[in-house]
Amino acid sequence: MQKDKTLIGWDIVFLIGSLYFALLLRFEFKVPQEYWIFLKLSIIPVVVITLLFNKFFNLYNSIWKYASVEELISIVYSVTLANVAFILYSYFVTYRFLEYQYYRFPYTMLIIFWILSVVTLGGTRFAYRLIEDNKDNVALEKQNKKLLIIGAGDAAALYIKEIKRHQNLNYDIVGLIDDDPSKKGKLINGIKVLGGRNKISDICNKKDVEEIILAIPSADLETKRDIINVCRNTNCKLKTTPGLYEIIDGKVNITKLRDVNIEDLLGREEVKLNNENINRYIKDKVILVTGGGGSIGSELCRQIAKFNPKKLLILDIYENNVYDVQMELNYKYPDMDKAVIIASIRDEKRLKSIFQKYKPDVVFHAAAHKHVPLMEANPAEAIKNNIIGTYNILKCSHDFKVKKFVQISTDKAVNPTNIMGATKRFCEIMVQAFDRISYTEYVAVRFGNVLGSNGSVIPLFKKQIAHGGPVTVTHPEINRFFMTIPEAAQLVIQAGAIAAGGEIFVLDMGKPVKIVDLAKDLITLSGYKPDVDIKIEYTGLRPGEKLYEELLMDEIALTSTEHNKIFVEKPNEIDMDFIEKSIEEFRNVSNMGRKEIFDLIERKVPTYIRKKS
Structure with missing residues (x-):
């Protein structure tokens, strides 16, 4: 009025x-x-x-x-x-x-x-x-978030237009960063290039920058990692742009941005596959993946689907996860012939009926118990699932003349100090023994921890950070090898193409990473300060846990292969009689006491280093 x-x-x-x-x-x-x-x-x-x-x-x-x-x-x-x-x-x-x-x-x-x-x-x-x-x-x-964009190219120009077009995004762009000296002082859609990456910290401090967008999709991994490391020290929230192909297709918009995650810091250059070799043993073949609902198994299914198998068999005992994989593949590959099989690898009769019905050409065996502390507390279950279950799959592959069998192994099988690692090492021994007597080409692929997989430290740390901490690390010096789930799955498939039989393939895992450094990086990337906003607590090594993991047997030299990220151990001569006798002993594990189980596994796996309690 x-x-x-x-x-x-x-x-x-x-x-x-x-x-x-x-x-x-x-x-x-x-x-x-x-x-x-x-x-x-x-x-x-x-x-x-x-x-x-x-x-x-x-x-x-x-x-x-x-x-x-x-x-x-x-x-x-x-x-x-x-x-x-x-x-x-x-x-x-x-x-x-x-x-x-x-x-x-x-x-x-x-x-x-x-x-x-x-x-x-x-x-x-x-x-x-x-x-x-x-x-x-x-x-x-005053309400807008102060934004700094790294990169002064096509991606940056697209984001500036998008932000100016949509005021509700609440961004105030303070400037651009680019290492090209000829761009300094120039304007892109009215936004000035303020300097190179050496200016990031000063600009963030002077202009109260709250968020940073990394908008250089064509940069190599090392460059991105260096820039991210500089940005981490600014306490700004980091976001990164999608891949170069989306820039070319014009699909980039502000909704495609994602937070910088731990994979951006630990990942390596994209795996380059020899598609011709892979096509030869997967295309138009019946492929069975055990543990197909798990982290590695599900990714194997996704990667295999790209090579047009005749039929993809996804076997798992846990129906919820495998159902999700089935729905995803139905959406992405509606015309691909696929079957989901709910079964336990411990059930020999059920496995024989599956092999009889579908007659798979290639088997990727990813089903296993893998949690070290849980298996240390339940050693009989580790033996029944990992050893007896794997033996059943190996035997069926031999009996039904599967062309190729690929065993998913782990760095914990090398000089194992826990029951889980020891069972996986015995699986490697069985693979090499079966290869000597069978038409089937048996191989094992060994790699370290997989970023984001079920039971890995990354999901655990994220939950702990979401609850305000503390983030728990077992030991300040503990370290592990890491790779991404897609990288691991792709290299497993590639190793299968290279295999002649009997090999243990070792994937290039890069350099080991301290778990405490991983925790600090995750806390920082979440917008907090380690030991200020989110505390880090050390809980002590768990039963059977090593400070350092090894990827190969110390006494065996690795040989390079045609793929620069895959190495191979020469086959050992393993006697099949030893395997059969051992399996008979392992079948009686339910009747054994805890000490007898550990004594048995110690006899069967010579490299097992048992920690006396």
């Missing part, structure tokens, strides 16, 4: 002013005396008539913060009709009420008055809108 009164007051002022200046302009500032008399008589009628028409056209009911062309048209209508009404009024006054002779306002003066009235009344309202918009923009800028 108060704003309406203020607006009426301004309208009165501007109408009187418009009338006065229209008269001055019409007579070039030399106004005859009689017109001044008529001006005085006209002021009140002009104001009253115009205000009435303004009211009729709702000019005092509109919210002028949102004024538009429609409101301007209403002003034109109101002023026009008010002028017409005033002309009629002036004739009425002249002939009815005035006894002396004088001149009415000329029509040219009324036209000038009409123009000035439209400009002043409309200008008042749109000036109000501009003032309110400016207030909103100032308030919005």
